[in-house]
Amino acid sequence: MKVKFVNITEEDFFKDSFLFKVVSNEYISETVDKKNNYLWFSNPDKWKDPYEKFYLDATYQKEKDGEYLPFPLKGRIYGACFSSARFMEPQWIMYSDNFNGKSYGLSVSRKKLIKGLEKCDKIKDENGNEHEIESIYIGKVKYVSKSDLKAALISKNNYSIDNEEDLIKIMLYKRNAFLYEDEIRVFIITKDKSDNSEGLKFHDYNPVELFETIAISPFSSIQECGIDWESFGFVERINSKGVPYNPIQQSKLYDEIKTPVIKLGQSK
Numbered sequence: 378m379k380v381k382f383v384n385i386t387e388e389d390f391f392k393d394s395f396l397f398k399v400v401s402n403e404y405i406s407e408t409v410d411k412k413n414n415y416l417w418f419s420n421p422d423k424w425k426d427p428y429e430k431f432y433l434d435a436t437y438q439k440e441k442d443g444e445y446l447p448f449p450l451k452g453r454i455y456g457a458c459f460s461s462a463r464f465m466e467p468q469w470i471m472y473s474d475n476f477n478g479k480s481y482g483l484s485v486s487r488k489k490l491i492k493g494l495e496k497c498d499k500i501k502d503e504n505g506n507e508h509e510i511e512s513i514y515i516g517k518v519k520y521v522s523k524s525d526l527k528a529a530l531i532s533k534n535n536y537s538i539d540n541e542e543d544l545i546k547i548m549l550y551k552r553n554a555f556l557y558e559d560e561i562r563v564f565i566i567t568k569d570k571s572d573n574s575e576g577l578k579f580h581d582y583n584p585v586e587l588f589e590t591i592a593i594s595p596f597s598s599i600q601e602c603g604i605d606w607e608s609f610g611f612v613e614r615i616n617s618k619g620v621p622y623n624p625i626q627q628s629k630l631y632d633e634i635k636t637p638v639i640k641l642g643q644s645k
Contacts, residue, residue, distance in 0.1 A: 383516035396459035402479035418455035482592035
């Protein structure tokens, strides 16, 4: 299935090699350490930030006949969020239980992600129910002020409730407070509706192949993580390329530095 691009061209998307994603210890344990091998696509209705699902919960009125409608993709749209920017401190904090937990920064091959998505025409939810995929989108988030969230849908923008790409554009607004993320979202739209599903498990990929490096949270150590990295062949796969290095490294965000001697001039 061909992936469609919104707010970014396919050419611009591939100007960089990787996307970045910080995940919790639970995520890695469930998807990689237990060899379940899936990428999680969450139901946006379950997102914690009310402003991220603002448009999903809104009621829409057609200008032509005044008919009121819910968001047409509700119960059919699922998303996975990535960043174009390498791991930022707020992301580490968010997924590390406020400095106390373990989290991981994944660098994800853009080409391999697209290749896996384009092979996929069916997908299962967390209960094992299979859903046919209608379309797949990759979109670049647009950041606006809190007061402009509603204004983004004013009729002057000419969004059509009947146009699927317009609906995806609506789901790509986010507050300026998160501008640092430089976020890219991947959306899967299913043909059938499921209001109770927490999300979808994209099994048509191997995380050992998809990830290029794994960074350990600056708030914990590799030893503390408790993941048996060797068991799923990640290091072996990287080193087989002929460039021997350990792709699993501690984040250097808070590396200790040598305390300098700072010479100050005499005040006049």
